[in-house]
Amino acid sequence: MKSLLEVRAKGMPMTDRDGQDADDRFGAALGQVLEVAILINEDMTKGLARDGLTEPRAHLVWELSQRGPSTQRVLADALRVSPRNITGLIDGLVATGFVTREPHPSDRRATLVTFTEQGTRAAAKMAADHREFAELLFAGMSDAQFDGLVAGLDVVLARLRAAVAAAWGDSTTSDEEVERP
Amino acid sequence: MKSLLEVRAKGMPMTDRDGQDADDRFGAALGQVLEVAILINEDMTKGLARDGLTEPRAHLVWELSQRGPSTQRVLADALRVSPRNITGLIDGLVATGFVTREPHPSDRRATLVTFTEQGTRAAAKMAADHREFAELLFAGMSDAQFDGLVAGLDVVLARLRAAVAAAWGDSTTSDEEVERP
DNA sequence: TACACTCGTGAAGGTACTTCACAATGAAGA
């Protein structure tokens, strides 16, 4: 992988410098969250490699499947990378047969990135895998347990969003358009 | 970022092809988990950049802080990347003043990667940030809520570990040594 | 002493990312 998440999956060795909170429940919980993130990412990445997709390309495929044929500019904004980088990713996806570049009907500068049949299949598989994966993780949990988990995640998520928003500009979900009055 | 996690943070648009589980609670929960992972990763990465560290280099610094002066071979195994890659990462960390290469006292082939003072400070800051971050996410939650979250994460983590182990060799926590009888 | 193995690195190559420069095009005002 690559993700920084991997950096500290296992609990901190507690320096207990100032002695507060010596059992470190919070650190352990953070460790859990990080490990979940690592494992999910690992699983996804390896699965994608089997289908001939790298992470950035898969991300692009996913966005494309949600938006339909798009200009590279739109994709760049969606993935929050430079337009130049999209050119390279599309080059790769074209070379491996997932998408094609079609002329934009009303703007001759732009191209419409469009799925091939293989691309459509890949996107559908990603969606199916997502469902299956959610099932694997949560199916069969008691309602109480599941609800407790979701409620906890809600709190964490809210705090996380607030923290990120406070530290840098907003863009809450990480794939929103940047809009500022 | 980079992480594939980013691919599908928001819930799936339910094709309800076979109609089962039409409300998609599981998909939504997975979306939550993914978004948490994305935001944490984003936050960490940006914080590191401020300290002059990239993700892979920070990961190495973290491992080094947990193991003390180590050979590059050991670090390669710990990070699960090729020894050659470690050479490059260490080159970068040496150039930016975080570590030095000291001669190994008993093996003249090997070098002991060792923190400079700056490196020690960086590792300490990472540890402090980790604690602070856990505090930010979990402090002030009711015990019931916190316990519910942790219990849910436990279940998810167990399933995840099992799934990963089933799909590929084991190596549970992602930074274990590879050991096979 | 000879053989096999280990440590770190040069060489070569791939992907993902960035910024800067630029030609083609589009859009809107004088």
Added chain:
DNA sequence: TCTTCATTGTGAAGTACCTTCACGAGTGTA
């Protein structure tokens, strides 16, 4: 209409990370 300004995508150049292969230097052992 003609000029001006903004936008689209890409070439060029450069960085970081990662891999495999080859190899010289050093270790350990029979």
